[in-house]
Amino acid sequence: MPSQTLPDDLDISHIRSSCATCSLRELCLPVGLNEEEIQILGNLASHKRKIPRGGYLHHAGSKFQSLFAIRSGFFKTCILEQDGRQQVTGFHMTGELLGLDAISGEMHTCDAVALEDSEACEIPFAKLEEISRTIPSLMHHFHKIMSREIVRDHGVMLLLGSMKAEERLATFLLNLSRRLVMRGYSEYNFNLRMTREEIGSYLGLKLETVSRAFSKLQDENIITIDNKQVQINDISRLKMKMGNSACLS
């Protein structure tokens, strides 16, 4: 799939700049947008919206109208099953996009809940579509980004199927670490925003098993864990724990 670039003489003067405080550059580069696309996106985004801990960014079943760029904070996405239990489908950190769950339909398929006080910029999808009528490559590119995120998650889930608890947890930690370092945070020292139960739900384990696996990794001096604070002491041995399934892509 050859990637198209935007025309040099691109006129975006008609786009209302509604988010003066938003510099989306450092935010969106990791997902593969080029300068012009970031500019357009930044101009589309509304001012930061505050979401308190426990607050919702979007609900399952609600109409899909916007993508959200997380400016600060941490979110989980989850679906509520018939029996009331909730299944965590993903975690999303500062600098990532939310709302991708609705990419293939008209409705959000999951809830997005803030795990700490957070801020997000809304990017109205209608405007994105409007612009992509004049700049087809933008939407094309966007779909690619979205698919990539989904495929990445999908790949991880597939591999989890055949993994043991410890392997799953190692995979999870390394995935978090990789995403944090991409955004300029510490690779070896970070704070888990979610509970053991949420980690367990995401990985298909019970909270006790998660706790035990953490303890085991600590006993082996691979990580140090104090409640929610994680320190990776030996990343190469942690990678070995992931097993053969290896690549997170």
Added chain:
Amino acid sequence: MPSQTLPDDLDISHIRSSCATCSLRELCLPVGLNEEEIQILGNLASHKRKIPRGGYLHHAGSKFQSLFAIRSGFFKTCILEQDGRQQVTGFHMTGELLGLDAISGEMHTCDAVALEDSEACEIPFAKLEEISRTIPSLMHHFHKIMSREIVRDHGVMLLLGSMKAEERLATFLLNLSRRLVMRGYSEYNFNLRMTREEIGSYLGLKLETVSRAFSKLQDENIITIDNKQVQINDISRLKMKMGNSACLS
């Protein structure tokens, strides 16, 4: 996401009709293409290509150049792990599209192997892109379809995480049944093209566990299974076996 329609005065006369024998209409309607799009796709597609049992439609790591419409037969997609074991990532039947695994990159991420003598039409992606430069909605639409397929699979995998063997198998059978009936085949009576081992790999179970779960469902008179021939005797009880996680979307 409002769905766009193709313009009425659409000129596709410049597109070489390369697949006179292909009527893709009944093939692609289920995935949501409209008449004109099917026409375009059909004209893009090359003549049917035969793939013998065990043959490859595409390889992991090979350059992504085409999508494939399965005209007859049955495929599995799988990835080869470092240790040589193979992980089945999906099953694909007559009327479905293959090659979607490469949607977010330049390379195929998995092998596609025929589980019986099959036929497929190749749809060169470059041509699809060329056309979508004049008809932006086509690529847009296509990306949506592809994402939907991926999201669907992703959803299933997520739910599998917390499921027991019997629930996984029920989910698997009902998924097959639903896809078969969509394409005009019997809902209650069908032939499994894959081995117990392949089912197990896909569901994260061992082949013995798959076999035992089949036997148990048969003992309970929910299905009748004779080697690869499956008959669903009581679909409502089979649905109950799926558990609360329910929806396959």
Added chain:
DNA sequence: TGCCTTGATTGATCTGAGTCAAAGCTATTC
């Protein structure tokens, strides 16, 4: 300050699925 809630850890026990092994069945080949 002490009460109460929420989350984390750890132990004991149980169970579902993996493992190993044997035997039966099917399909393919010559």
Added chain:
DNA sequence: GAATAGCTTTGACTCAGATCAATCAAGGCA
């Protein structure tokens, strides 16, 4: 049609992770 290789089924045993339960630590708040 006999020989062979590849699937499938079933049984016995084992073990990782679920379940049940107790304890502990860290806020939040009256």
